Amino acid sequence: MPGSLVGVDIVVRCEGVPMRVPSEPAVRTEGLTKRFGKTVALDRLDLEVSAGEVFGFLGPNGAGKSTTIRLLLGLIRPTSGRALIFGIDAADSVVAHAHLAHVPADVALWPDLTGAEVLALLAALGAGSDLAYQAELVDRFGLEPDRRCGTYSTGNRQKVALIAAFARRAPLLVLDEPTSGLDPLMEQEFRACLREATARGQTVFLSSHQLAEVEAVCDRVGILRCGRLVEVAGLAELRRLRLTELTATFADTAPGYERLAAIPGVESARTVSESTVALVLSGPPGPALQFLATDGLVGVAAREPSLEEIFLEYYGGSAS
Numbered sequence: 081m082p083g084s085l086v087g088v089d090i091v092v093r094c095e096g097v098p099m100r101v102p103s104e105p106a107v108r109t110e111g112l113t114k115r116f117g118k119t120v121a122l123d124r125l126d127l128e129v130s131a132g133e134v135f136g137f138l139g140p141n142g143a144g145k146s147t148t149i150r151l152l153l154g155l156i157r158p159t160s161g162r163a164l165i166f167g168i169d170a171a172d173s174v175v176a177h178a179h180l181a182h183v184p185a186d187v188a189l190w191p192d193l194t195g196a197e198v199l200a201l202l203a204a205l206g207a208g209s210d211l212a213y214q215a216e217l218v219d220r221f222g223l224e225p226d227r228r229c230g231t232y233s234t235g236n237r238q239k240v241a242l243i244a245a246f247a248r249r250a251p252l253l254v255l256d257e258p259t260s261g262l263d264p265l266m267e268q269e270f271r272a273c274l275r276e277a278t279a280r281g282q283t284v285f286l287s288s289h290q291l292a293e294v295e296a297v298c299d300r301v302g303i304l305r306c307g308r309l310v311e312v313a314g315l316a317e318l319r320r321l322r323l324t325e326l327t328a329t330f331a332d333t334a335p336g337y338e339r340l341a342a343i344p345g346v347e348s349a350r351t352v353s354e355s356t357v358a359l360v361l362s363g364p365p366g367p368a369l370q371f372l373a374t375d376g377l378v379g380v381a382a383r384e385p386s387l388e389e390i391f392l393e394y395y396g397g398s399a400s
């Protein structure tokens with residue numbers, strides 16, 4: 081039995097369990113902690129994801145993302161604290177799994193079954209799937225359903241798991257690095273599926289390394305570092321944490337560092353080339369623009385920080 085499908089297996093046993101109306105938060109963790117020997121994989125995580133939200137869960141390798149997801153799925157027991165899925169203790173996995181669909185980071189499938197057979201099996205095991213939508217997704221993801229899973233690439237295995245999860249009518253989707261094997265076209269399809277899921281009212285808990293993806297699809301983001309949640313914020317809030325970079329190009333020599341660094345609101349300045357300087361601003365750009373607006377100025381560009389830069393800032397310049 082492929083380990084990655086353990087979550088799906090649990091759903092089998094909850095057929096017929098009545099779906100609870102999700103009035104509780106989709107995910108709530110209270111002091112959730114997991115130690116493996118001396119390693120503190122997750123340290124007192126307090127997190128709440130509202131029903132209907134798309135929540136991005138970011139962190140470098142080893143930060144504790146997969147441990148959190150395994151705790152949410154009830155696959156491992158917390159050392160202390162607890163995780164709740166729509167108010168149900170994740171440890172009560174038979175009931176909790178009736179409310180979620182899961183896509184693991186490493187999708188393992190039965191190698192001798194075809195994609196179509198695996199999808200049929202997963203739909204039959206689950207607590208309810210939309211088969212017409214599943215067939216539509218097979219087309220949209222360009223999956224060749226008649227091939228045996230043993231011949232599928234990583235991306236194709238991921239497609240099977242995604243199609244099965246998106247077709248499942250579960251109020252919570254837990255997606256662990258779901259697009260790492262998909263090409264850009266399929267990533268667009270994935271994003272369309274996410275929009276359709278949220279339009280149906282489903283909640284999405286998305287663990288990802290792909291910052292552009294998180295930026296494109298998530299309402300809020302939690303950043304995990306060494307097992308600790310260092311930030312939970314909306315994307316706009318996260319961007320405000322960072323400074324703005326202004327690049328100015330002159331016809332001749334750009335002003336020197338000392339003069340630039342003295343401008344109010346300039347956090348730092350660097351020389352890009354003899355004629356170009358880059359300023360990092362913490363406040364309104366007026367004073368810097370006034371200083372720069374001389375006859376010699378030939379170009380100026382302001383840049384909003386990407387989530388990646390914000391993310392890297394948390395890790396002191398290193399994402400891993």
Ligand SMILES: Nc1ncnc2c1ncn2[C@@H]1O[C@H](COP(=O)(O)OP(=O)(O)OP(=O)(O)O)[C@@H](O)[C@H]1O
Nearest residue numbers: 116119120121139140141142143144145146147148
């Ligand atoms: N079964 C285990 N036994 C011992 N240590 C473990 C176990 N599972 C995870 N860890 C450790 O717990 C920490 C968190 O690991 P986890 O897999 O949750 O990180 P992650 O954020 O998912 O990383 P990645 O992005 O690389 O998947 C790491 O230090 C890891 O080595």
